[in-house]
Amino acid sequence: MNVSIKSKAASVEFQQVSKIYGGQVTAVDNVSLNVNAGELVTLLGPSGCGKTTTLRMIAGLEMVSSGSVFIGDKDVTLLPATDRDVSMVFQSYALFPHMNVFENVSYGLRVSKLPKDELTEKTNSGLALVGLTGYGDRLPSELSGGQQQRVAVARALVLEPQVLLFDEPLSNLDAKLRRQVREEIREIQTNLGLTVVYVTHDQEEALAVSDRIIVMRNATIAQDGSPRDLYEQPADSFVADFIGEANIMDVIINNVDSQSNTAEVHIGDMQLQLPSRGIPAGTAKLAVRPNRIKLSTHKSTSDLTATVRKSTYVGNHMEYIVSTEYGEWFATTDNVDQIHNVGDNVYVHFSERGPVLLPD
């Protein structure tokens, strides 16, 4: 690792930020968030929920309609992009087609009038960091998609920005390359200790790279937490379903033991003891991941009966849709050797850990 690229990582803070386009479209609605220095935080959410807008407000490419933005301890709300110490990797990479790789990567350094030799050194170590030493003379059009991506990263890195932003950086790469590049990004980020805000709509990608994930929905934050938190303790059915799919079902909590914070939940004959998560007795929702729904051909005491509606072989696992008295559920299992066929009657139970109670 070359030493000459360092990090000046700083935190990012939004205080009640809103963005309204043309007086009508509210793209971001009263959002407050906080990214610590040296942390990789992902903004995750369905298309149109305001992720890009949020990112662009950090960059200074959009000005907030109300609220304030801090980078480090400095209020940058009114500063335009040029004057913020933030770099961005664009979805389309936005490499300048009339400049070669070296000129692209050194552009920011040239603009900030770095002395010639320092500029060359920095640029070369930037290229080395992304494994593109020796590609300096090529034009962007002479590179593969993955290489263009790396040039874009190097270009953003050499400025040693306080914050580095990525807007769906992998969406133009093929599936194989995606995994590799996202690991490289994560590695560079941890090695240099960069503050990174990363936008994606792909939950798997988000789970894989992030220190923390902020899930957005309809211009607001739905939940903010570590990948594990979000997966195992979703705040509501939207998050539960958006991150890793879940069967959401209506249940009734019979009573809550306030000592152990355990709730007693019934679905037909099936009885579950689950962490109550502060939800009082009464109606509630239950989220169960597909791999936490077990199907078997032998009935044990509390099982529900179900009929297989659909059975799909997808290589490394089986996907079933079963219908029960309580709705149609989606279940997966690694067992591809013993297959339930459509129309079969099966018995269903949930694994002990996994199902999560959600407020109604």
Add this chain to the structure above:
Amino acid sequence: MNRTVVLWLAVGLFGFCVLPWYVLEDGLWSFEWLDGYPFDTDYAPGLFLLLQGEKLWLAPIPLVLVFPLLIIGATKRHAMFSRVLLITGTVGLLYLLTQGFSIGIRGWNSELLNLFFGELGDRQFGFGYGAMLVGTAFLFFLTTGIAARGIVNGDVFVVGAIGFVIALVTLFILYPVLNMLSSALQTNEGVYSIRVFFSKFFSDKIWGLHCLTENRSCGVAWNSLALALCVAALTTLLGLVFALVATRSGLRQAHFLRPLTVLPIITPPFVIGLAIILLFGLSGAVTTFVADLTGTNPTRWVYGLPGVLIAQLLSFTPIAFLVLIGVVEGVSPSMEEASQTLRASRWETFRTVSLPLMRPGLANAFLLGFIESMADFGNPLVLGGNYDVLSTEIFFAIVGAQNDQGKAAVLAIVLLIFTLTAFYAQRRWLGKKSYTTQTGKGDSGIPATLPRRILYPSYILVALWGTFTLVVYGMIVYGGFVEVWGLNHSLTFKHYITAFNFNYGENGIHFIGSAWDSFWTTLRIAATAAPLTAAIGLVTAYLLVRQNFGGKNAFEFGTMLSFAIPGTVIGVAYILAFNVPPIELTGTGVILVLSFIFRNMPVGIRAGIASMSQLDKSLDEASLTLGANTWRTFRSIILPLMKPAIVAALVFSFVRAMTAISAVIFLVSAEHNMATSYIIGRVENNDYGIAIAYSTVLIVVMLTVVTLTQLLVGKSKTGRRSTATPIQAA
């Protein structure tokens, strides 16, 4: 220290202390003024005028100018920063203009001021370079102050550019036009009178309807309107037919239609008219042939509506074609295929799907044809006969024996009302949609071929039109070599020799032909105007495509407005506005350059918009997040990527400046005569030989320029971008 403030302070002070304050009769570059500089009051800079106790009303200007020294050390976030600059800019500009407009060659410019302040006993000429720089400094102080308020993200470059374009449009489009309006309201004695205006405006000469009842001609307004409606309808129809044949006939040869669109660009507008005279005039080839054949006397039937109509159809059909070919290509083939899979026949598909989808484009072509015809001056001038139209009437009101500026202004207003209405309708009703037809998305469908009942008549029309165009251009070339058309058809080089003779003397080449003077002037002025037009056009396009600011729609309307102002109107407006201080430009080359810049600016803007819309906006944003400011981004990212558009705009404005006639004819002077006005002069002397020879030379020169640049630009194209063809009709 704030670099922007220092820069404009320096510019302003240089203008005030070093450059001559007033306009120089012989121009800056003759350096005539060095004799007597800096004390002679005609040549002195503002500073020296004041030191000698002359023109004391200029005294407040330097005081305002140095006001920003107060904040020269402050950052732009300082509370006083923007306030000081706003005050400096506003007060400075207002005072500069007020004194300029109040004090003229005869002292106070109005009786009121005379009464109020007493006789001045002094006078002043128009603004010179010194005043211009000081004014520029004030303008940019103002925009920098506005930017410091946080407008457009506080971007100094963008606010400055907006302010600059607004100032130019105000000064060189709005001011002359409004000034013309006000002179229309005056009697010949200079008294304002609404009654006189109305009596002029509603005169029988303009609105009379005698042609309906008696054998007299109607008012010029009706003539113009009738002509424009016919031309608009027919060019739209022809343009549609050609566009359909070019794209939907399945005929490979149809590609030859495209180069035709270059013709109206490189052909001076009256040349077609000349060719028509050679063919159908009293001694025209066709006329005499038919007369001989039938034993009748040749007539002058072509002079008047028929001739002008034919000439304008030939001139403007390619424009409609250019607009409509985009529209026709924009109709997604999959929609037509969808219709066909739903069991519609080809004819039904065409009638119910394709045609309705083209409707906005058709309306657009119609309005463009209308405006072009209304504004055309050259063809009615050579072919109009007794069929008077507005554009020529304006000319004769000012240039002829009448010399009635008020009447010219009134006619110009009538013309302006027509074209502005059409322009407004076009913008309002159609927006810009029909210009951006290509989505860049692949559409795998195959364009449906036309139903036969449309295809075959189309072929015939195209063949006829093509032949006719060939004949017309053939006549132009041939006509230049004929001794005297209609009398003596022996071939000769006489006309070329008279116009373009040169010999080798001791001191190199001597250009002794009669046309050289105007030829060089034309080249020089067109070459000066072209880069300026392209620059202003591209900057404006950048502001329109890439920036958001309040009043952007009005800004766009204002910058595109000059497209709807016919050249004759601009001509009249310019001589009325720029004949007297504070801006004295008549008789100079500058006024010609300015008229070209503002006439052709919309073309530059269109070309810029077309190619800038193809540049991914994230390129700019990447540059901004890498710490470059907007000016740097514009310079090192956008400009290099727009090279093809820049070249296109350059060539385009160059060629348009070479072929323009309508505004030019008012603005030329003995010293600065242009090729086109020289040619018109020959035509008026019935000297067709030279006129035609000269026209041929112009066409060849421009064809060369256009072809060369297309070759050059074609080569320098980088892989993934495609050259945007500017919409010619803009």
